[in-house]
Amino acid sequence: MRRVLIVAHQQRDEAIALATEAAAWCGAHGHEAWMTPEDAHPLGLDELAGDRPPSEADLALCLGGDGTMLRTVDLLDGSGAPVIGVNVGLLGYLTEVEPAHLTDALARFEAGQYRLEERMLLDVTVAQRDGRQATRRALNEAVIEKCESTHTVRLVVSIDGAVFTSYVADGLIVATPTGSTAYSLSARGPIVSPRHRAVLLTPVSPHMLFDRSLVLDPDEEVRIELGGHRPADLAVDGHHIASLTEGDVVTCRASDRVARLVRFGERDFHQILKVKFGLSDR
16 A cells, blocks of 8 residues: 555544544555645645545545545545545444554555455436536435425436336435435435445435335436426535536446445444444344
């Protein structure tokens, strides 16, 4: 691990101390550690700011919660670099290492004492009538949602080129298995093991009789066209990507790239669910 990208939560003092500690450990062990200027400057860590592209990292060190993990994966842009998640904050689904074990985790990674857990990514492409087009990768989900609080939007969904139905709803969520415990869950979508590969389509407050989630094969492409005159917003992993108008199209498909999360032991997803939801053994 010669090149280590550090990504830190920008509102937590503990993340500043951990970033400084991690950079010192990397320097003492012959590794280059840096942060993007957008990360380093708000934290007052200008000495760590570098212009090396995040995709050149051999390892990414995420200091934060699940939101910081999403940002880390976005910065890597499908490069496949392993990610160590250090939990700074509340219990998360994605981070594993506690702050006190930061340098131990780095040493274990350097010694090869870890395994990689691959998570499916979603390729999300928006094509607008004015010719603009953009593609982003999602670890959690793409969300098309109404802009006006008192109105619904009409979203025409096609699966593998065949029209499925028109949803009249507050929005639609297209999620990965990792994202099944995020926004999709709050919209009553299914919980799916993150080791699975699937595309989840979950309506948000649908104004129609059909209100069920769909669990699709990862090879099935979802095409969503905005119908009617009411606008909508597209967000990918919580980041606003585009404002949509009638005729704009969002296409979602499983990516050929994956996110690789570093694990140092057996981490039981179902036991995390028990803790998160306060479930008993009976």
